[in-house]
Amino acid sequence: MQPCHDLIERLEKAGQSHLLNFFEQLPEEEQSRYIAELEALDLDLLQELIAACVLKKPVIGLPEDLQPAPYFPLIPRNEAEADRYQQADAVGEELLRGGKVAALTVAGGQGSRLGFDGPKGTYPIAPVSGKSLFQYFAESLLSASRKYSVKLHWYIMTSVVNDAATRAFFAENDFFGMDSEQVHFFTQGFMPAIGYDGKLLMASRGSLALSPDGHGGTLLALRKSGMLDDMKKHGIEFLSYFQVDNPLVPVVDKRFIGLHKLENSEMSAITLAKTNAHEKVGNFCIGNGKLLVIEYSDLPDELANATDENGNLKFIAGSPAIHVISRSFIERLTVGGRLDLDWHRADKKIKCIDSDGNALDVTEPNGVKLESFIFDALKLADKTMIFEADRKEEFAPTKNATGVDSVESCRLMLSERDARRLERCGVEIPRNADGSLNAKIEISPLSIWDDEDCAAYVAKHNIKAVEAGSVNYFV
Ligand code: UTP
Numbered sequence: 001m002q003p004c005h006d007l008i009e010r011l012e013k014a015g016q017s018h019l020l021n022f023f024e025q026l027p028e029e030e031q032s033r034y035i036a037e038l039e040a041l042d043l044d045l046l047q048e049l050i051a052a053c054v055l056k057k058p059v060i061g062l063p064e065d066l067q068p069a070p071y072f073p074l075i076p077r078n079e080a081e082a083d084r085y086q087q088a089d090a091v092g093e094e095l096l097r098g099g100k101v102a103a104l105t106v107a108g109g110q111g112s113r114l115g116f117d118g119p120k121g122t123y124p125i126a127p128v129s130g131k132s133l134f135q136y137f138a139e140s141l142l143s144a145s146r147k148y149s150v151k152l153h154w155y156i157m158t159s160v161v162n163d164a165a166t167r168a169f170f171a172e173n174d175f176f177g178m179d180s181e182q183v184h185f186f187t188q189g190f191m192p193a194i195g196y197d198g199k200l201l202m203a204s205r206g207s208l209a210l211s212p213d214g215h216g217g218t219l220l221a222l223r224k225s226g227m228l229d230d231m232k233k234h235g236i237e238f239l240s241y242f243q244v245d246n247p248l249v250p251v252v253d254k255r256f257i258g259l260h261k262l263e264n265s266e267m268s269a270i271t272l273a274k275t276n277a278h279e280k281v282g283n284f285c286i287g288n289g290k291l292l293v294i295e296y297s298d299l300p301d302e303l304a305n306a307t308d309e310n311g312n313l314k315f316i317a318g319s320p321a322i323h324v325i326s327r328s329f330i331e332r333l334t335v336g337g338r339l340d341l342d343w344h345r346a347d348k349k350i351k352c353i354d355s356d357g358n359a360l361d362v363t364e365p366n367g368v369k370l371e372s373f374i375f376d377a378l379k380l381a382d383k384t385m386i387f388e389a390d391r392k393e394e395f396a397p398t399k400n401a402t403g404v405d406s407v408e409s410c411r412l413m414l415s416e417r418d419a420r421r422l423e424r425c426g427v428e429i430p431r432n433a434d435g436s437l438n439a440k441i442e443i444s445p446l447s448i449w450d451d452e453d454c455a456a457y458v459a460k461h462n463i464k465a466v467e468a469g470s471v472n473y474f475v
Helices: 005-013 028-039 043-054 079-097 133-147 163-172 217-224 227-233 254-262 327-333 374-380 407-424 451-461
Strands: 101-106 154-158 183-187 190-192 202-204 210-212 238-243 267-273 282-287 290-294 317-319 323-326 344-348 367-371 384-388 440-443 471-474
Touching (some): 005 043, 043 367, 079 254, 101 133, 133 154, 133 163, 154 163, 163 183, 183 217, 190 367, 217 227, 217 327, 217 374, 227 327, 238 254, 254 323, 254 384, 267 374, 323 327, 407 451
Parallel strands (some): 101 154, 101 238, 154 183, 267 384
Antiparallel strands (some): 190 210, 267 317, 267 323, 282 317, 344 367
16 A cells, blocks of 8 residues: 555655655555544644744743733622622523533543543542542532533543543443433544654654644534534533533533623633732733733743732732633634634653654653643633632642642542531531641532532431541532
8 A cells, every 4th residue: 555646745845754654564454544644634734833833932922011801709899790690690590491501521631740541530539439520520410400400411522542431431330320412522633743853753653643632622623523513403502611620610600601691701711819929820811902811831920920009919810721602602713614723832751753663762851742722712702701719619620649739639629618518508517726627528419519409418417517537428
């Protein structure tokens, strides 16, 4: 078998002929699979990106008029705002009851920092039961479905790295009690990794070193996979977007959804007050009249440290990557099957072969991965809205095994959130002198999803107190 002349010519023109160096040594089935992989490359786009982002480091030019972005605060500032929030609750609830809202989870990442073998969503995160992230979300969605008398749909984005394993996990676990028709998997696009000399890296003699194209790939993947049509068929207008590594997220939030609708927003975002000037989250800013998320690494020190007249950080609004996105906005952005989000460069250690076809021992970053980010779509929206949330109630990312944003901190935050919920319902919770919990606590999201459910549960089971030092699973 031979690659067609056109492909050989295009690779040559793009300076990528080395990709065929071992072609003749490959078994025939591998040859045809590899040709399909090469044919799928957008070589023109890659050439542009290599010149702009690989052969030189792109310089991030910040708008000169960069200002903190305004947002709706968690606690309303006046009566009019309080009324607005009440109205939003009613509108959000109506949209949920009417089946106009679906959940969207991005789960295509490689989860390299966690160092877990398998899709991150299968990680056993719950502090007592050991339920996986996917099960935690599924049970939350089942409870929300019960609350709003509707079968909420759940769209899950996977990638080449974890699609088969993710689908298998759901099938093995009977979709955690959800109807399999409620759960929709779709796979994001990928990008080839590129060496510092501008040549695409090869994972083996007959395959490219590919990686998922970033969570920004969600929008185009929704279009290409037919999921936008599927949503339309089901009457879904709004997507509650969250990341697979944050089990604390309230999978659907009626107030946030209602505000999105009332403000005619196309894409909305939750914000949290940053814990310090350099916290590793994006910063919501306004520049050139558009809403931008500036990564922590790109915000100059003088802006990151700037304070207002009360001594509070000026750029306080951090992004936990929780959004409501209108389906119509995604349709508009991806019309014609194309979407131009910015590409971001990440220098990584990439497993690949050398010019003799042998596996390289990679100890230092040896190339570039290119990713697009979902928050870059905010600046393409005609109207946006930001709403503040309480970090303790919504954001516990599982990025690392230990330390900051880790399995450990996430489990603790889940326990703390459940303990506060019980306390609000009058249950006595044992605490140490420093206020930390003196018991392990987990509430199953299947039984209790919000304070209302908790109050009913506490009354029904006549729960008065949790014993010091005990391990508790409320199910
Ligand atoms: P992260 O930026 O934390 O990346 O993704 P990651 O791949 O999960 O982890 P590291 O950086 O390798 O340790 C944030 C969220 O975006 C999703 C992830 O699955 C996670 O929910 N994501 C990220 C995608 O769905 N696709 C991607 O290409 C990248």
